Amino acid sequence: MGLETWFMDSSEEDQRKPHKLTPNQPVSLEKLRQLGVFHWKLNADIYETDPELEKIRKDQGYSYMDIISIHKDTLPNYEEKLKSFFEEHLHLDDEIRYILDGQAYFDVRDQEERWIRIAMKKGDLITLPAGIYHRFTLDETNYTKAMRLFVGEPVWKAYNRPADDSDIRKKYVTSLQGC
Ligand SMILES: CSCCC(=O)/C(O)=C/O
Numbered sequence: 004m005g006l007e008t009w010f011m012d013s014s015e016e017d018q019r020k021p022h023k024l025t026p027n028q029p030v031s032l033e034k035l036r037q038l039g040v041f042h043w044k045l046n047a048d049i050y051e052t053d054p055e056l057e058k059i060r061k062d063q064g065y066s067y068m069d070i071i072s073i074h075k076d077t078l079p080n081y082e083e084k085l086k087s088f089f090e091e092h093l094h095l096d097d098e099i100r101y102i103l104d105g106q107a108y109f110d111v112r113d114q115e116e117r118w119i120r121i122a123m124k125k126g127d128l129i130t131l132p133a134g135i136y137h138r139f140t141l142d143e144t145n146y147t148k149a150m151r152l153f154v155g156e157p158v159w160k161a162y163n164r165p166a167d168d169s170d171i172r173k174k175y176v177t178s179l180q181g182c
């Protein structure tokens with residue numbers, strides 16, 4: 004099955020729940036592409052030797068890679084980190100994540116300030132552009148393992164909203180014009 008994405012409801016319920024509208028309003032991959040969000044489906048069982056992953060890394064210049072296991076027993080400062088991941092934020096660089104095990108959600112804002120939820124499962128690799136407002140949460144399974152990729156030395160700093168006056172946000176917003 005392909006990547007599942009949808010517009011979220013605005014309920015304050017547990018962030019780990021799907022938060023679909025009734026009826027569900029799916030979002031197309033084309034819409035995600037317009038926002039600068041790109042997706043690949045890979046075989047996570049062979050990630051250590053996968054030529055397809057190697058090609059993406061070479062083509063995109065993803066020289067840095069590490070693996071993060073997000074579970075209460077494996078991630079130091081688990082609660083604190085999950086809280087910060089779910090704060091609406093942006094980065095100065097693209098965020099590239101590849102789900103090796105488990106599952107989780109990325110939420111991105113569209114041009115009209117609607118939240119789009121992206122259900123990431125094993126084998127999904129996603130790139131979020133620098134300057135897009137987004138957030139991350141585990142789902143109700145409470146576990147995922149993800150590869151983090153980066154061009155050059157990683158910079159993890161997140162700028163919580165509001166960061167509208169930052170150059171990267173202005174650049175991103177300009178890139179959306181005409182979409
Ligand atoms: C799946 S890696 C943890 C989430 C993260 O690094 C981030 O910046 C979320 O937006």
Ligand SMILES: [Fe+2]
Binds near residue numbers: 092
């Ligand atoms: Fe982020």
